[in-house]
Amino acid sequence: MTQPVVNFSAGPSLLPAAIMPHIQADLVNFKGSGMGVAEISHRSPLWESRLAEIFGLLRTALRVPDSHEVLLIQGGATLQFSMVPLNLASPGARVDYLVTGRWAENAAKEAARVGRDPHVAARAFDAIPRDLDLSPDAAYVHYTSNNTVIGTEFFHIPEVGATPLVCDASSDILSRPFDIGAHALVYAGAQKNLGPAGLCVVIVRRDLLDGAADPVPTLLRYGVYAKNDSMYNTPPVLAIHMLGHVLSWVLEQGGAEEMERRAIARSSLLYSAIDALPHFQGNVATPDRSRMNVTFRLTDEALEERFIHEAEAAGFCFIRGHRSTGGVRVSLYNAMPLHDVQRFVHFMEDFSARA
Amino acid sequence: MTQPVVNFSAGPSLLPAAIMPHIQADLVNFKGSGMGVAEISHRSPLWESRLAEIFGLLRTALRVPDSHEVLLIQGGATLQFSMVPLNLASPGARVDYLVTGRWAENAAKEAARVGRDPHVAARAFDAIPRDLDLSPDAAYVHYTSNNTVIGTEFFHIPEVGATPLVCDASSDILSRPFDIGAHALVYAGAQKNLGPAGLCVVIVRRDLLDGAADPVPTLLRYGVYAKNDSMYNTPPVLAIHMLGHVLSWVLEQGGAEEMERRAIARSSLLYSAIDALPHFQGNVATPDRSRMNVTFRLTDEALEERFIHEAEAAGFCFIRGHRSTGGVRVSLYNAMPLHDVQRFVHFMEDFSARA
Numbered sequence: 001m002t003q004p005v006v007n008f009s010a011g012p013s014l015l016p017a018a019i020m021p022h023i024q025a026d027l028v029n030f031k032g033s034g035m036g037v038a039e040i041s042h043r044s045p046l047w048e049s050r051l052a053e054i055f056g057l058l059r060t061a062l063r064v065p066d067s068h069e070v071l072l073i074q075g076g077a078t079l080q081f082s083m084v085p086l087n088l089a090s091p092g093a094r095v096d097y098l099v100t101g102r103w104a105e106n107a108a109k110e111a112a113r114v115g116r117d118p119h120v121a122a123r124a125f126d127a128i129p130r131d132l133d134l135s136p137d138a139a140y141v142h143y144t145s146n147n148t149v150i151g152t153e154f155f156h157i158p159e160v161g162a163t164p165l166v167c168d169a170s171s172d173i174l175s176r177p178f179d180i181g182a183h184a185l186v187y188a189g190a191q192k193n194l195g196p197a198g199l200c201v202v203i204v205r206r207d208l209l210d211g212a213a214d215p216v217p218t219l220l221r222y223g224v225y226a227k228n229d230s231m232y233n234t235p236p237v238l239a240i241h242m243l244g245h246v247l248s249w250v251l252e253q254g255g256a257e258e259m260e261r262r263a264i265a266r267s268s269l270l271y272s273a274i275d276a277l278p279h280f281q282g283n284v285a286t287p288d289r290s291r292m293n294v295t296f297r298l299t300d301e302a303l304e305e306r307f308i309h310e311a312e313a314a315g316f317c318f319i320r321g322h323r324s325t326g327g328v329r330v331s332l333y334n335a336m337p338l339h340d341v342q343r344f345v346h347f348m349e350d351f352s353a354r355a
Numbered sequence: 356m357t358q359p360v361v362n363f364s365a366g367p368s369l370l371p372a373a374i375m376p377h378i379q380a381d382l383v384n385f386k387g388s389g390m391g392v393a394e395i396s397h398r399s400p401l402w403e404s405r406l407a408e409i410f411g412l413l414r415t416a417l418r419v420p421d422s423h424e425v426l427l428i429q430g431g432a433t434l435q436f437s438m439v440p441l442n443l444a445s446p447g448a449r450v451d452y453l454v455t456g457r458w459a460e461n462a463a464k465e466a467a468r469v470g471r472d473p474h475v476a477a478r479a480f481d482a483i484p485r486d487l488d489l490s491p492d493a494a495y496v497h498y499t500s501n502n503t504v505i506g507t508e509f510f511h512i513p514e515v516g517a518t519p520l521v522c523d524a525s526s527d528i529l530s531r532p533f534d535i536g537a538h539a540l541v542y543a544g545a546q547k548n549l550g551p552a553g554l555c556v557v558i559v560r561r562d563l564l565d566g567a568a569d570p571v572p573t574l575l576r577y578g579v580y581a582k583n584d585s586m587y588n589t590p591p592v593l594a595i596h597m598l599g600h601v602l603s604w605v606l607e608q609g610g611a612e613e614m615e616r617r618a619i620a621r622s623s624l625l626y627s628a629i630d631a632l633p634h635f636q637g638n639v640a641t642p643d644r645s646r647m648n649v650t651f652r653l654t655d656e657a658l659e660e661r662f663i664h665e666a667e668a669a670g671f672c673f674i675r676g677h678r679s680t681g682g683v684r685v686s687l688y689n690a691m692p693l694h695d696v697q698r699f700v701h702f703m704e705d706f707s708a709r710a
Contacts, residue, residue: 005389009396012592020391024379034360034670036375038551038597041364041673074429074553075574078588082572115570191589196393198429198553198591215470217437219430220572233433234546236553236591237367242393315389318396 006340009318010148010293011171012191014335019245026241038238042231051229054240057247061174061255064203065181071202071222072230072240077103077170077189079220080200081110084166084185087212087222089116089139096121096138098158100128101147102324107168108142125150127285132158140164140184146172148192149322151295151329152288157182164208172292173201174250175334176260184208192292193334195243198236250334259334266332266341267291273345277352279303283327297327304328307351316344361695364673365503365648365686366526367546372690374600381596393593397586406584409595412602416529416610419558420536426557426577427585427595432458432525432544434575435555436465439521439540442567442577444471444494451476451493453513455483456502457679462523463497480505482640487513495519495539501527503547504677506650506684507643512537519563527647528556529605530689531615539563547647548689550598553591605689614689621687621696622646628700632707634658638682652682659683662706671699 007014030037033046040047058070073079084107089095094117097108111118121141122129134141141160146153148171157179158165164184173188180186185204191197204222212221224232250259271289274280274296283295298304308328311319321327332341362369385392388401395402413425428434439462444450449472452463466473476496477484489496496515501508503526512534513520519539528543535541540559546552559577567576579587605614626644629635629651638650653659663683666674676682687696 007390007394009390009394009399011589012394012397014394015391020383024382027379027382028375033672035362035364035672036370039362039364039367039369042367042552043678044364044673074431074434074591076429076588079429079572079574082574086572110573113569114572189589196591196593197397197589198594214468217434217441217469217575218465219434219437233431234366234544234552236429236551236594238551238593239553239591317388317390318399323398 003315003343005315005317006344007317008330008332008336008344010192010322010329010331011189012197013331013333015195015242016246016249016335019242019249022245023242037241040237042234042237047237050241050244051231051235054244054247055229057244057251058201061247061250062178062180062203063256067205068180068203069206069209069226071204071225072235073200073202073225074198074236076191076197076200077168077187078106080168080187080202081107082114083220083222084140084142084187085111085114085116086216086220088164088166088185088208091115092117093139094119094135094137096135096141096163098129098132098141098143099123100144100150100152101125102149102322103168103170104142104144104147107144126152126283128152128154128288132160134160134163138163140166142166142168144168146170146290146292148293148331149325150284151290151293152284153290153292155288164205172290174256174259175263175292177256190239190243192331193246195246196239199239199243201243262334262338263291263332266336266338267294269338269341269345270294270330270332273348277348279352279355280348283325292331292333294330294332295321295325295327303355310351311344311347314347316347358670358698360670360672361699362672363685363687363691363699365547365677365684366544367552368686368688369690370550370597371601371604374597374604377600378597392596395592397589397592402592405596405599406586406590409599409602410584412599412606413556416602416605417533417535417558418611422560423535423558424561424564424581426559426580427590428555428557428580429553429591431546431552431555432523432542433461435523435542435557436462437469438575438577439495439497439542440466440469440471441571441575443519443521443540443563446470447472448494449474449490449492451490451496451518453484453487453496453498454478455499455507456480457504457677458523458525459497459499459502462499481507481638483507483509483643487515489515489518493518495521497521497523499523501525501645501647503648503686504680505639506645506648507639508645508647510643519560527645529611529614530618530647532611545594545598547686548601550601551594554594554598556598617689617693618646618687621691621693622649624693624696624700625649625685625687628703632703634707634710635703638680647686647688649685649687650676650680650682658710661710665706666699666702669702671702
């Protein structure tokens with residue numbers, strides 16, 4: 001291939017290229033120990049100091065207020081679909097969900113599965129809902145800040161009064177400054193903006209840590225993680241270490257503000273092309289367009305297939321939309337260089353001229 | 356340091372040195388795709404073919420019979436302490452546990468936490484119990500094939516009649532031929548003999564896959580993993596990929612038989628030194644000595660501290676016993692070269708002569 005490929009995967013997704021040589025080196029010799037980072041005891045000072053450093057990086061990069069604890073949990077965002085209701089609501093309790101996409105819907109269903117009473121306080125896919133039908137007695141309100149499949153994003157924090165607010169921020173965490181303190185709990189699977197798959201960052205108000213009672217399994221209780229520095233059992237050491245490298249890179253680049261500036265630059269460039277060029281049309285309401293997952297269709301299905309095939313042949317990978325929606329999806333997480341988006345826009349322009 | 360360090364960690368632990376260059380390369384260019392293995396979509400043919408290959412390697416290396424399904428689950432062995440009772444026993448059901456160590460004890464306690472009725476069918480720490488007080492109506496019997504903390508190992512399969520037998524094989528899986536078919540379920544956290552932390556291999560008889568009912572969370576149901584090739588949600592791609600490299604290495608070396616030959620060679624050498632040298636004494640009954648975790652004490656505590664300090668200074672890492680037992684623990688998993696054990700034995704001989 002003459003040109004390097006461009007990895008537009010929705011997750012697991014591109015990591016910052018600059019961190020990879022460090023990870024390769026640490027795999028065989030971590031901090032001069034002569035041992036690889038995936039091979040050392042998690043009870044060693046070598047690891048404990050690294051873990052403390054990473055908790056510090058998380059608090060700094062995400063501006064976590066003192067009121068909140070940071071936890072590292074396996075099982076991805078999907079396990080949080082279970083843990084949130086099990087820890088923040090009693091059996092049978094009413095819990096509100098803003099259903100704005102596939103994952104939000106799954107989260108609501110899971111609350112029912114574990115024996116809580118989910119209420120759909122809003123339901124909209126191609127635009128972010130403004131009118132919320134909130135329950136007066138909800139244990140919490142859950143929303144998804146960025147909808148990876150359909151391509152919408154909340155640019156405001158939903159107004160829910162005194163009810164604890166829970167956010168699944170898996171696909172836009174650390175892509176912009178975000179008010180953690182306005183939330184009771186924020187969680188994010190790592191595999192988009194934070195690191196490799198196999199790790200979820202959970203930030204929870206300290207007064208909510210101990211809400212789970214028997215028979216909730218030990219590893220599904222936030223308090224167990226909080227009391228044990230997220231090392232009640234062996235943590236996924238390598239994934240956490242890689243998260244640390246991603247966080248250092250984000251901070252070196254200028255933190256959440258700089259990530260936002262870049263996210264706006266990348267997504268504006270691509271949305272402008274979609275709006276300007278014939279044959280392309282965006283999927284969702286313009287003000288709610290996600291900066292992370294740009295989704296669009298072509299004017300007919302045959303042209304769309306041709307576009308996807310030619311793009312893939314030109315080295316633009318993973319642009320086929322989610323199997324539930326079809327169309328095209330281009331994911332632009334923090335690690336995506338602007339020049340790769342420029343290359344893709346040139347490809348679109350060329351395709352449009354030929355189509 | 357003039358000599359390379361020797362990593363005797365009990366887990367996460369040494370990986371085969373030969374696989375590390377492959378993992379380093381795959382981190383930036385997986386199968387010539389131009390993308391790193393941790394950065395590709397888990398729904399891509401690139402990953403799906405790799406995953407299928409790894410399931411094949413697991414079935415071959417572990418000789419999994421057709422009656423059993425292989426699952427890859429996050430949360431380590433500790434999450435299995437919850438999942439086994441939730442999937443294999445009804446609420447309130449009697450479940451039997453052979454309590455032969457710290458982790459076996461934790462497993463039994465967790466069965467109670469999730470609402471089952473654990474019965475201690477045997478309890479012994481410094482020797483493997485032969486007399487079992489089995490319940491006639493137990494939903495299963497659970498045992499731990501190797502006790503990482505105290506250093507004993509089952510070299511026979513407990514006789515439990517028709518009751519389903521469950522084995523936590525985290526710390527000796529693939530260290531010898533093992534009759535999976537004699538078990539209803541075998542599970543093993545990866546971070547000792549199989550790969551990096553953050554992954555658990557679960558092998559379960561197909562007729563037992565669908566025993567979990569509401570309100571068991573989705574990700575705690577074996578059937579969900581079986582129906583989705585362990586990809587109901589995003590799997591820990593990098594950890595699974597590394598597991599694949601470890602399995603290929605084991606098979607290239609000669610498989611479970613060769614791993615057993617090496618485990619006997621390593622552990623015999625070390626136990627012979629413990630028995631022959633003054634100042635050292637083993638902790639457990641000789642016939643039940645673990646080949647994976649060799650534990651011993653020195654004749655007095657001051658000498659023990661001196662031994663540990665001098666050994667660490669000489670580059671022998673992570674030999675301090677578990678905080679619950681004290682003493683010395685030397686972990687000798689599959690990746691440990693015999694010559695490193697020889698070096699350690701020479702160090703013991705030298706220390707003994709000077710002590």
